Amino acid sequence: MNWNDNEGPWGPSKGDKSGKKDNPSGSPWGRQGRGNGGPPNNVTPPPDIEEALQRIKEMMGPLKPNGHVHAILLGLAALIGLWLLSGIYMVGTNQMGVVMRFGAMNRTELPGLHYHMPTPIEDVLLPIVTSQNEIQIGFRNISRRNNSATQSIPEESLMLTQDENIIDVQFTVFWRIADVANYLFEIRDPDVTIKMAAESVMREVIGQNKLQFALTKGRGQIAEDARARLQDMMNEYKAGIMVSQINLQTVAAPEEVKDAFQDVVNARLDMERFQNQAAAHVNKVIPDAKGQAAKLVQQAMAYRDQKIAISKGEAERFTEVLAAYNKSRNVTRKRLYLETMEAILSGADKVITGKTSGTVPLYPLHDLKKKNKE
Secondary structure (H helix, E strand, O other): OOOOOOOEOOEOOOOOOOOOOOOOOOOOOOOOOHHHOOOOOOOOOOOOHHHHHHHHHHHOHHHOOOHHHHHHHHHHHHHHHHHHHOOEEEEOOOEOEEEEEOOEEEEEEOOEEEEOOOOOOEEEEOOEOOOOEEEEEOEEEEEOOOOEEEEEOHHHHEEEOOOOOEEEEEEEEEEEEOOHHHHHHOOOOHHHHHHHHHHHHHHHHHHOOOHHHHHOOOHHHHHHHHHHHHHHHHHHHOOOEEEEEEEEEEEEOOHHHHHHHHHHHHHHHHHHHHHHHHHHHHHHHHHHHHHHHHHHHHHHHHHHHHHHHHHHHHHHHHHHHHHHHHHOHHHHHHHHHHHHHHHHHOOOOEEEOOOOOOOOOEEEHHHHHHHHHO
């Protein structure tokens, strides 16, 4: 700021408002000396406060705040407050908070209410870490208003078996996040990565098995082999993903040859059924035959023992009868005769009694026995 030669920084003196130079010395306090009513020559007069404030206001006039400036300041304060409040966030029970500071992972937060520095200093990612994720390969479930339908995707489901046959395999992969840091930063687009890896693994497993095995009893083994190989691949990629299960929805021949394949499958099933029936018959007949043979052997041994015992008894009896006969021949002879006749006539149906001439009286004992039995 420039001043005139006879003016100080405070302008002309108060006594000369017209701009005349009543203060040739240029002092801000007016003329010096007692004759003019000022302070003594060795004392500096006090400044005119009101005049100084007025001068300051005049110089600061263009910068003096007005209503528009106040509104702008209030708006800026409100925006800053909202910016600071934007750092409050909530982590759900099925989520994990991953705080990023200038694009790099800084920390993780458990479920609950938390705060991070507002954007662009810090940002937060909220991946769902507890729920099961599902990827459909070879088909898509289409939900409609009243029902749901399934759409086949041949370019994903048609695969080649070990015996060079084409098979249609549709399956579902279930997975969840195991390591949130690897999941977010080691792979790009996890759904596409898992889908392509699962399809590749399933084609490898199907290519190592024959068609008949895949269509019949190999479904469970194929699903488990594919799950294990897919998990190994995810571990190699450091994807932070756990493959919990692979479900084979459909394992069948292509539609163009489905009828012929079904006839072959039915023939094989009939063959297995007949083989099982034959094996069941064998398992039933052989034990029965072995039981009958053992029974016959036991009966023969019992008959043998019986005959030997009877023969020994008869021999001992004969020896005893011989001893009795040697002691008393007549009595023994008569006793033998009576016992023999008793044994012979005990089964006779007719009895002849007495010595008579003419008609011999008969007693129909057979009819009497029959009536008694009835």
